[in-house]
Amino acid sequence: MTGFDAFLGKEFTEIRRTWRLWVIPGMLVFFGVTSPIIAALTPSLVKSMAESQPGVVIQVPPPTAVDAFAQFIKNLNQFVLIAVVITGAGVVSGERSSGTAILALTKPLSRGAFVVAKMLSQVTLLAVATALGTVVCLAMTTVIFDGAVGSRLAMAVGLWLLYAFLLVVVMTLFSAAFRSRGAAAGAGLGFYFLTLLLSAWGPAARYTFVGTMPVMRDALLGEPMSAAWPVVSGVAAIVLGVVMAVGIFDRKEL
Amino acid sequence: MNAPAIELLGLTKRFGETLALDRVDLVVQPGQVFGFLGRNGAGKTTALRILSGLARPTSGTARVLGHDVTHATDAVRAQIGFLPDVPGFYPWMTAREYLEFAGRLFGLDRATLDARADALLEMAGLASVTTRVGGFSRGMKQRLGIAQALINAPSLLMLDEPTSALDPIGRREVLEMVGSLRGRTTVFFSTHILADVERVCDSVAILERGRIVASAGIAELTSRASADRLVVEIDGDGAATAVAAALTGRAWVKALEATDGTLRMTVSDLPAAQREIPAAITAAGVALRRFEVEEASLEDVFVELVGGPAS
Numbered sequence: 317m318t319g320f321d322a323f324l325g326k327e328f329t330e331i332r333r334t335w336r337l338w339v340i341p342g343m344l345v346f347f348g349v350t351s352p353i354i355a356a357l358t359p360s361l362v363k364s365m366a367e368s369q370p371g372v373v374i375q376v377p378p379p380t381a382v383d384a385f386a387q388f389i390k391n392l393n394q395f396v397l398i399a400v401v402i403t404g405a406g407v408v409s410g411e412r413s414s415g416t417a418i419l420a421l422t423k424p425l426s427r428g429a430f431v432v433a434k435m436l437s438q439v440t441l442l443a444v445a446t447a448l449g450t451v452v453c454l455a456m457t458t459v460i461f462d463g464a465v466g467s468r469l470a471m472a473v474g475l476w477l478l479y480a481f482l483l484v485v486v487m488t489l490f491s492a493a494f495r496s497r498g499a500a501a502g503a504g505l506g507f508y509f510l511t512l513l514l515s516a517w518g519p520a521a522r523y524t525f526v527g528t529m530p531v532m533r534d535a536l537l538g539e540p541m542s543a544a545w546p547v548v549s550g551v552a553a554i555v556l557g558v559v560m561a562v563g564i565f566d567r568k569e570l
Numbered sequence: 571m572n573a574p575a576i577e578l579l580g581l582t583k584r585f586g587e588t589l590a591l592d593r594v595d596l597v598v599q600p601g602q603v604f605g606f607l608g609r610n611g612a613g614k615t616t617a618l619r620i621l622s623g624l625a626r627p628t629s630g631t632a633r634v635l636g637h638d639v640t641h642a643t644d645a646v647r648a649q650i651g652f653l654p655d656v657p658g659f660y661p662w663m664t665a666r667e668y669l670e671f672a673g674r675l676f677g678l679d680r681a682t683l684d685a686r687a688d689a690l691l692e693m694a695g696l697a698s699v700t701t702r703v704g705g706f707s708r709g710m711k712q713r714l715g716i717a718q719a720l721i722n723a724p725s726l727l728m729l730d731e732p733t734s735a736l737d738p739i740g741r742r743e744v745l746e747m748v749g750s751l752r753g754r755t756t757v758f759f760s761t762h763i764l765a766d767v768e769r770v771c772d773s774v775a776i777l778e779r780g781r782i783v784a785s786a787g788i789a790e791l792t793s794r795a796s797a798d799r800l801v802v803e804i805d806g807d808g809a810a811t812a813v814a815a816a817l818t819g820r821a822w823v824k825a826l827e828a829t830d831g832t833l834r835m836t837v838s839d840l841p842a843a844q845r846e847i848p849a850a851i852t853a854a855g856v857a858l859r860r861f862e863v864e865e866a867s868l869e870d871v872f873v874e875l876v877g878g879p880a881s
Contacts, residue, residue: 321674415654415657415658416658416659418624418658419672422623422647422652423647423722424645424647424648569626
């Protein structure tokens with residue numbers, strides 16, 4: 317893939333120099349700090365709400381490290397994945413509409429290299445930011461709670477990352493397929509909510525990548541889990557997504 | 571013999587019902603400065619997008635440096651410089667950073683890249699500019715666009731409307747730069763500015779509604795048009811009208827206009843006109859003051875072929 321190194325270098329410099337450095341890493345560090353705090357405060361908040369209403373008694377078990385981890389994973393699943401969709405929507409379509417893709421692609425840079433460099437830079441940013449957020453979350457949890465088992469959190473976050481990588485690939489595909497950033501974002505949100513719905517359906521959860529979501533819960537609780545199908549199908553979907561994105565962009569007229 | 575720098579054979583491009591290019595045939599020889607002239611919407615940008623590999627032809631063939639553009643390898647693209655009509659840059663880069671990025675895509679080594687970036691920034695008048703491209707004026711972006719198109723010292727330079735955003739001084743500098751490449755690099759540039767073409771081009775093709783209506787050297791094209799245009803001045807009140815009446819209807823008269831002692835004519839047979847006009851003037855009993863073959867400008871040619879004024 318000619319021009320790949322030069323273009324990937326440009327992508328990393330762009331991340332360093334623009335807002336892209338702060339959005340997703342900032343969110344992950346923020347959730348790493350706040351998730352254990354929210355988990356610790358939730359019982360007190362619920363209790364104070366119950367006390368303000370006479371006759372209502374709510375029993376809330378004391379919070380644990382698992383609650384902190386679960387809160388972190390919940391935030392990743394909701395806010396960070398939506399941020400991945402929104403930021404990924406313009407990754408190729410933005411370069412097309414601004415004309416920057418034209419100047420780059422009339423040089424010895426293949427379209428495949430263009431698309432793969434886009435994916436690799438986003439995946440790297442996401443992986444580093446997730447590692448940072450996870451370490452912060454683990455440190456905060458260890459300070460606030462006893463009995464934090466880091467390996468459970470690492471396993472759950474690893475499964476989340478697999479799905480997040482797939483979402484990056486899917487968003488790059490949509491961004492290559494649609495000229496409009498809005499259309500790509502709409503398609504990405506559709507994909508996200510569809511997989512969320514399917515994760516509640518047994519057969520889909522057992523045999524496809526949508527199963528990474530329920531398996532994350534098992535990983536956090538330390539329960540036996542069957543992650544083989546979700547992981548294998550997730551990796552296969554990523555490879556298929558990369559091939560499709562390159563193929564679609566290769567046929568596009570700019 | 572070298573392959574043509576550009577060769578279009580029956581090139582056709584259709585967007586739905588719209589025919590943007592209609593069986594275009596064109597040959598540009600190596601080393602030429604070639605003007606691709608046409609009104610806005612004539613199909614110039616579409617042709618350049620196909621030549622640069624950004625779009626595919628509906629039918630026909632487009633070759634650059636002897637290679638079909640639809641199968642052009644990176645080795646071919648490494649010999650081409652391209653500037654689109656509105657160049658897009660990463661706003662967070664400086665001009666030097668963009669040239670370095672472009673040079674790395676071409677695989678230039680550090681020393682070559684530094685030397686070329688210095689020279690091109692100087693040429694573009696951007697050597698002392700340290701602000702990011704996001705803050706550049708359109709003219710500055712255009713000059714940077716030309717500089718990036720030259721970073722690989724291309725064999726073929728394709729420019730889409732390179733002077734349209736420039737002020738008169740910037741325009742002159744760009745045209746001088748284009749002219750200086752004559753003989754070393756083939757320059758193919760599209761424009762609707764006739765003066766630019768007359769100033770630097772060796773040859774020109776005129777595109778109208780997706781079809782080539784003329785393609786030749788500028789001197790040949792203007793002399794071809796000049797050969798049938800005459801100006802005749804006659805002494806005496808009303809004499810021109812009387813002579814015009816005598817000439818009207820002759821087989822070689824294509825167009826005739828008489829005003830204040832002057833006849834302006836377009837003819838199909840110059841020798842016949844040279845014989846019969848003086849005879850008609852003599853027969854009318856008036857004196858011939860001036861008989862001249864009028865030199866046509868490129869604008870005259872353009873208006874005649876395209877049927878309306880261009881900018």
